[in-house]
Amino acid sequence: MVNFWSRDGVSEGQFYQVLLYELDAIRKACASLEPNYQPPVTFIVVQKRHHTRLFANSHRDRSSTDKSGNILPGKRLSTVVDSKICHPTEFDFYLCSHAGIQGTSRPAHYHVLWDENNFTADGIQSLTNNLCYTYARCTRSVSVVPPAYYAHLAAFRARFYMEPEMQENGSNGCSNGQAKGTRAVGESGVRPLPALKENVKRVMFYC
Numbered sequence: 001m002v003n004f005w006s007r008d009g010v011s012e013g014q015f016y017q018v019l020l021y022e023l024d025a026i027r028k029a030c031a032s033l034e035p036n037y038q039p040p041v042t043f044i045v046v047q048k049r050h051h052t053r054l055f056a057n058s059h060r061d062r063s064s065t066d067k068s069g070n071i072l073p074g075k076r077l078s079t080v081v082d083s084k085i086c087h088p089t090e091f092d093f094y095l096c097s098h099a100g101i102q103g104t105s106r107p108a109h110y111h112v113l114w115d116e117n118n119f120t121a122d123g124i125q126s127l128t129n130n131l132c133y134t135y136a137r138c139t140r141s142v143s144v145v146p147p148a149y150y151a152h153l154a155a156f157r158a159r160f161y162m163e164p165e166m167q168e169n170g171s172n173g174c175s176n177g178q179a180k181g182t183r184a185v186g187e188s189g190v191r192p193l194p195a196l197k198e199n200v201k202r203v204m205f206y207c
Contacts (some may be wrong), residue, residue: 002117003030003039004127008148010045012111019043019113040116042124046144047109054081054096054107070100073132073141080125081107091115093125097132098143108144136207150207157206162191 005026010018023043030037056065066072071079073096082093091112096105110128112119119127128145135146142149 003041004117005041005043006128006131006145006147007043007045008048008144008151010047015045015111015113018045023114041114042112042117042119043114044124044128044145045111045113046148047111048106048144050106050109052085052094052107052109053104054079054094066099068100068102070105071096073097073099079107080129082121082125091121093121095125095129095132096143097129098141106143136204150204154206158193161193 003026005022007018007022023041026041026043027038030039054071056069056071073079079096080093085094086092092110094107094109096107098105112124115124129141131145131147132141132143135142135149137149
């Protein structure tokens with residue numbers, strides 16, 4: 001079994017701090033399922049907020065660009081870059097897995113921090129790209145691997161369990177004069193998450 005982890009929201013200065021902490025947590029979680037269960041782990045960080053853009057050699061070449069001039073999605077030479085603009089010694093690559101609907105497409109930047117599965121560069125790029133076609137909310141490919149989107153959806157939904165007064169746009173809906181983010185005297189800092197029923201424990205109900 002391959003244990004493939006995609007992590008979002010990590011700056012380059014936090015890479016190895018997050019890796020050491022979360023890799024240990026992954027090991028403990030696997031051991032809690034079954035003694036001596038330690039599947040090989042591949043740990044990847046995906047970054048979306050950067051200023052890198054990829055373009056075709058010729059915007060007139062319709063075999064490599066769409067109507068807006070963006071490069072085509074998919075595992076092709078024109079949509080994956082793992083040299084020249086990448087780190088000289090670390091394993092990272094840019095992947096444009098989605099079709100640009102408006103404006104210029106922004107590729108996702110993937111950093112492979114840990115790989116016990118011994119993926120080849122082509123293998124991990126192909127797997128990452130294929131995963132981008134499995135997002136449950138969309139019939140097309142998306143810009144980053146779906147686990148990153150699912151983590152955002154789960155975290156956003158959890159806010160409403162922990163802060164019931166929060167509105168859908170994330171603002172505080174209290175009208176009793178109490179300041180946003182403050183709590184009544186004696187109220188606990190964080191409310192515990194409600195217990196999940198058995199019939200939804202293995203279902204991505206937050207998706």
